[in-house]
Amino acid sequence: MIRESAEMRLENKRVLVVGASSGLGRESGLAIAREGARVGFAARRLERVEAAASEAGGACFALRCDVREEASCREVVAGAIERMGGLDALVYCPGISPFGPIEEIDQRAWLEVFSTNVIGFSLLMNAAIDELSANRGKVVVYSSISIDDSPPRPKQASYPISKIALERLIEAWQGEHRKVGFTSIANGDTLTEFGFGESMEKLIPIVQRWSELDYMYGRMMDVSSVAEQVVNALCSRETIRRIAITPHYPDVVETVDEMGQKAVETVRTGGKG
Numbered sequence: 378m379i380r381e382s383a384e385m386r387l388e389n390k391r392v393l394v395v396g397a398s399s400g401l402g403r404e405s406g407l408a409i410a411r412e413g414a415r416v417g418f419a420a421r422r423l424e425r426v427e428a429a430a431s432e433a434g435g436a437c438f439a440l441r442c443d444v445r446e447e448a449s450c451r452e453v454v455a456g457a458i459e460r461m462g463g464l465d466a467l468v469y470c471p472g473i474s475p476f477g478p479i480e481e482i483d484q485r486a487w488l489e490v491f492s493t494n495v496i497g498f499s500l501l502m503n504a505a506i507d508e509l510s511a512n513r514g515k516v517v518v519y520s521s522i523s524i525d526d527s528p529p530r531p532k533q534a535s536y537p538i539s540k541i542a543l544e545r546l547i548e549a550w551q552g553e554h555r556k557v558g559f560t561s562i563a564n565g566d567t568l569t570e571f572g573f574g575e576s577m578e579k580l581i582p583i584v585q586r587w588s589e590l591d592y593m594y595g596r597m598m599d600v601s602s603v604a605e606q607v608v609n610a611l612c613s614r615e616t617i618r619r620i621a622i623t624p625h626y627p628d629v630v631e632t633v634d635e636m637g638q639k640a641v642e643t644v645r646t647g648g649k650g
Contacts (some may be wrong), residue, residue, distance in 0.1 A: 385413030386612045391461035393417045394468040395442055395453065395501060398425035401519055401567060402470030404600040405607045406430075409468070410437050412608055417457040420471075436461075444471050444497025445489070454504035464508045466611055469498045469518045474536035476583055482535050494539040495546060502550055510556045517610050520544050522565040522623055526592050532583045544619075551618075558616030562606055565623040567598045594624040 392409050396402035398420035410416045410433035418426040418433070419442040426439040438460055442453035458464050473493045475486045498518060509516065521540045523530055529537045544561055551559040587593050603622055610617045 386608070388413030390414040390465045390611070391417075391457075391463055392466040392468065392611070393419060393454065393457040393464060393505075394470065395419045395444060395497075396470030396472070396519075397429055398422040400470075401564070401600050401603055402468070403429050404604040405468055405470060405517075406437075407433055408601070408604040408608050409611065410435065412612070414466075414611075415461055417453075417460060419453050419457070444501065445492040447500050450497065450500035451504045454501060454508075458508055463512060464505060464514065465512050466515045466517070467501065467505050467509065468607060468611075469501065469516070471497060472519060472521070472536075472540075474533055476579060477532055479532075479534040487535060490535045490539050491542070494536070495543045498543065499546060499550075506550075506554060506557070510554060513556050513558075515558045515560070515611050515616075516547075516550070517560045517562060517607050518543065518547055520547075520561045520563045522563045522621060523592070524563065525621075526590075530587050530590075530592055532586075560610040560617045561619045562603070562610070563619065563621045564603045565594060565598060567600055567603055594626060596624050596626075598622070598624045 387409060390409075390413070392406075392414045394402055394406040394409065394416055397406045397418040399422075402420065403418070403425075406416045406418045406429055415435065416430070416433055416437045417440055418430045418437065419440040420426045421441065421443050423439060423441045426441075430437040430439040440453050440456050440460075441449070443449045454464070471493050473490060475482060475490070502516070508514070520543055521537065523533070523537045524540045524544065526537065540563075544563075547559050547561050551557075584593070606620050606622060610620065
């Protein structure tokens with residue numbers, strides 16, 4: 378069970394974290410729970426979110442959600458509201474990316490990326506907006522610092538393009554719903570399961586090229602340092618529109634192989650590396 382902090386900044390808040398099976402989503406849910414909130418951990422991999430909810434302890438719980446399915450988005454919001462008696466905040470964490478030349482991204486890949494990274498957020502908001510507005514709630518969405526790279530990082534085109542669309546979508550929701558505070562977090566490269574489905578042989582030369590173009594910072598961030606900012610956004614008395622987080626430049630720059638090895642070890646330890 379998570380040990381509660383001395384000052385419970387989110388005590389009695391009811392928060393739904395979607396994409397909470399690993400990485401930033403999981404750590405965000407745990408960090409929010411440490412501040413006294415009741416957290417619904419939601420993702421496709423139910424056994425993963427059940428484990429996270431168990432670690433969080435208290436009244437936290439797990440729900441299944443596939444953000445690519447409209448019915449699933451409606452059901453997870455309704456389930457969270459029913460379990461908690463309302464909803465004060467939503468945190469959206471899902472994000473996927475194929476890796477490879479832009480000319481090899483087919484229709485199916487484009488649709489899957491946009492369904493997960495962009496459309497799923499809006500489907501959840503469709504279901505949650507009335508409750509969040511009634512409670513003057515908050516929404517935090519993970520974007521990516523890669524949207525600032527120009528041109529976009531080679532061999533990852535669909536990801537930053539989808540995140541640019543996501544940022545504009547967040548602005549659209551904020552523009553039409555002033556009672557809810559929306560925050561986007563544009564985080565830099567972080568140690569998560571992201572890209573783990575790809576072979577190291579494929580990823581290393583791609584990341585090496587990003588490093589040569591000065592898109593990397595010499596190290597990758599730990600998920601806990603990023604999740605802290607989710608808590609800060611939810612705790613703020615005002616609306617924080619956007620947070621951009623990049624790794625602090627290290628004294629000794631890690632090689633691509635070293636960063637890759639750390640990422641592999643992080644995944645092997647269940648995202649807690």
